Amino acid sequence: MIPELGQLALILALILSGLQCVLPIVGAWRESKPLMATARSLVVGQFVFVAMAFAILTYAFLVQDFSVAYVAQNSNLELPWWYRFSAVWGAHEGSLLLWVLILDVWTLAVAAFGGKLPEKFYARVLGVLGFVAFGFLLFSLTTSNPFARLIPAPMDGVDLNPVLQDPGLIMHPPVLYMGYVGFSVAFAFAIAALLGGELHSSWVRWSRPWTNVAWGFLSAGIVAGSWWAYSELGWGGWWFWDPVENASFMPWLVGAALVHAQAVTDKRGGLRAWTLLLAIFAFSLSLLGTFLVRSGVLTSVHSFAADPKRGVFILGFLAVVVGGSLLLYALRARFVAGGKPFALASRETLILIGNLMLTVAAATVLLGTLYPLVGEAFNLGRISVGAPYFGFLFMLLMTPLVLALPFAPLSRWGKADTGIWKRALTRIVGLAVLAGIVALVLGARGFMPLLGVTASTYVIAGTAFYAIKRWKEAPAGRRYPLEMAGMLFAHVGVGVFIAGAILTRSLSVEQDVALSPGETAHVAAYDFQFKGVGETQGPNWLAQQGTVEVSKDGSPVVTLHPQKRTYPRGQVQTEASIHPGVFRDLYVSLGDPLGNGAWAVRVYDKPFVRWIWAGGLLMMVGGFCAAADKRFRLRREAGQPAPEATPALPALPAEQNA
C-alpha cells in the first residue's frame, strides 16, 4: 500500500510540474499576474510530493520491502542499514528520483531567494525549471518506475552492487547531482532571458553564485569519484577517461568557462550572448551525461543492461530541451547580445582565451567520447579512444590557459596595461625556474617531474603575486572580498592540481610482485614485508586480509591490511590498503593466491597523489567562497537599471543591439 502512495505522489508531482511549466510562462506572455503568481505554490507543491516519494522509497529500503522490485534488486537482508540509505540511489530508478529531488531543492531555493527579481523574469525562470522537472518525472514514471511491484515478493533481495558499498560512494552521487542539476539555474536564467528578449547585467550577477555553487559541488563530486576509483578499483589510478567520468568532466569544463564568462557579463556587460550559450551548454552537457550513462548508446557492445526505451526517451527529451534552447538562442540572442568592445590586453581578453580553451577541451572530450559511435556510423569498425588521445590533447589545450592564468587577475578590465605584465612575468618565471632548480638539486630527474614543479610554481606564484599586490594597494578590510578570495583559492587549487597530476604520473613506482609470507618487496625507498593472509569478517562480507609491514631503513612505518572481500552473491571486491601522506601514498592491494600461502600483491608508491584531490577541493572552496560574496545578493527591485560602481549595461533596445 505504501509504495503505491509513493507512485501516486510521483504522479501528482508530474501534474504539478507540468502546471509549473505552463502557467507561469503563459502568465508572463499574457502579462497575467494571477497566472504568474501560481509559480511559487506549484514549486512548493511539486517539491513536497517528490520529497514524499523519495521518503517512501527510502522507507521501503529501511523496512526491506522486497515486494518493490527496485528494493529487491538492490538490497538484501544482510545489507547494513547505512547502505540501505545509499541503496536508494544505487541504481537507475532511484538515482533518477534523487535527480528530480535535487532539482526541486534548487528550484525551491530560487523561488525562495528570487522574489525580488522582476515578476515576468521570475515566472519564466521557474517555468523553465518546471519543464525540466516534468521531463524527468515523465521519464521516471513511464520507463523507470521505482515503485514497480514484484509479486510474489522474494524472501530476500539480490544485493547492492558491492562496488557501491563504500562510504565514499554514499555521498558521491548526491554531491555530483548537486553540481549537474545546479547548472539548471543558470540555464533557466538564460532561457528566461531569451524568451523575454532582454537581459539585465544584474540578473546575470544574481545567477553567478548559483553557478559557482553548482560548479563547486561538481568539483567535489568529481574529486569523490576519483578518490573512490583510486581506493576501490585496486589499480591505483585516479582518472581513466571513461565515458562516465567524461560525462561529469564536460559540464565541469564548460561550467568553469561559464563562471568566468558570467563575471565578464556582470562586471563589463560584455560576452552576453556567449554567457547565455555557455549556460545552455553546461546544462546540456549535464543532460548529455545522463543520456550517455543511461542509454547504453555508447557502450553498445559492452553494455547489455540498458533499456532501449529509456535511450529513446532521453534522446527525445534532450532533443527538445537542448535543440529548443539552441534554436531559441539562434533566433533571439540578437536581442540580448552586445557589450563594450575589448581592449587587446585587457582582463576580458584573457578570460576569453581561457573560455575558448575550456570549451574546446570540453568539445575534444565530447569528440573522444562519441568517437566509437562515429566509427560505427561510418562503418569504420569498432574504435575506442583511449587515455593517450585525451591526455595529449588536454595538456596541449590547457597549456595556453595555464600560461595566461596568473595574468588575468593582474590585467585591468577594459584597458591594456602591459607594464604590470612585464614586472609580474620576470618574478613569476624566476620563481618557477628557481623551484625547478631546487627540485633538480633534491633529486628530481626527467622532463615531466621538472615540468610539474615549474608549472605548478608558476601558477601558485602568479596567484600569490596578485594577492600581494592587492594587499599593498587596497585599503585594509577591503583587500579580499569573498569573490576575490574565491578566485585566489580556485587558482591556487589549479596549481596544486597540476603538481599532483604531473608528479603522480611521472614519479609513481608500481610493482606487481609475488610474495610468500616473510618475503619482502623493495619499492621506492620502502621495504614491504608480506606477513601472510588471514580471514576476517564484516557485516555482510568475508574477506581475505593480508598483512604487510612497511619499513624504511629498518624503522617501521606502518602496517597495511589490504583485503579481498567476498559478498553474499559471490561478487569479489578488492579493498586496497593505503597509507596516506602529504608527499606520498603507500598503496598495497591484494591480487590472487598463488599457492603455498604466496599471493600476487600490488605495491605502489604514489608521490603527491593527494595533491590532485586537494587541488580539486581548493577549487570547490573557491566556488563556494565566491558565491558567498554579499555583492551577489539581490538588493533592490531589479528591472530598474541600477546605478552601480561597476558599469552594468541596462537592457538595450533591440535596435541598438542587433
Next chain:
Amino acid sequence: MNARLIPFAVFVLIVALFGFGIVWNNYHDPRYVPSPLIGKAAPAFDLPRLEDPAQHVRKADLLGKPYLINVFASWCFACGQEHPVLMAYSKKFGVPLIGYDYKDQAADAKAWLDEHGNPYHEVLADVSGATAIDFGVYGAPETFLVDGQGVIRYKHIGPLTPDVIARELDPAIKAVQGAAR
C-alpha cells in the same frame, strides 16, 4: 546565414548520431543475431596459452569431449559483470570452461585474472584477434559450446547470467552430453 544557428546545427548532427546509435543497437542487438556457425564445425585454431605462450593449443587437442569457450578481455566492461557468474558456475557446468582472451595484452589479462579470480580451465590468448574472426566474434563477452566432434552447438553473445545459464546453456550442455553417451 545566421552564425548563431551553428550550435543548433551541430547539435542536430549529434542527435542524428545518437538516434542512429539507438536504432543500430536495436537492430544489431547481438543477442538476437543467430550465429551461422551453430551446427557447423568450429573453425580450426592454434593459439598460445596465456600462461605459457610457448605452448600452443589446437582444436584437435580438444576433440573428444565437449567444452565451453568464453571470449573475454581485461578491457571489456561487461566481462567484469559476467565474471562473478563464471566464478560461481564454472565448476558446475560439467564441461571444461576455456577462456579466450581477446585482443588483450597478456600482462593485462593476467593481472585482471589475478584481480578477479580465474574461473577457467585453461586460457588461450588471441592477441591480434585474427582467429576470433573465424569464430565470428562480435565483441566480448561471448560464449560458445563445442561438442566432442568439434561442432558448435550453442552460442551466447553478451554476459552469461544465472538466468541464461538455467534457460539456455545448461539444457544445451545436457543435450550435448546426452548425445555423446
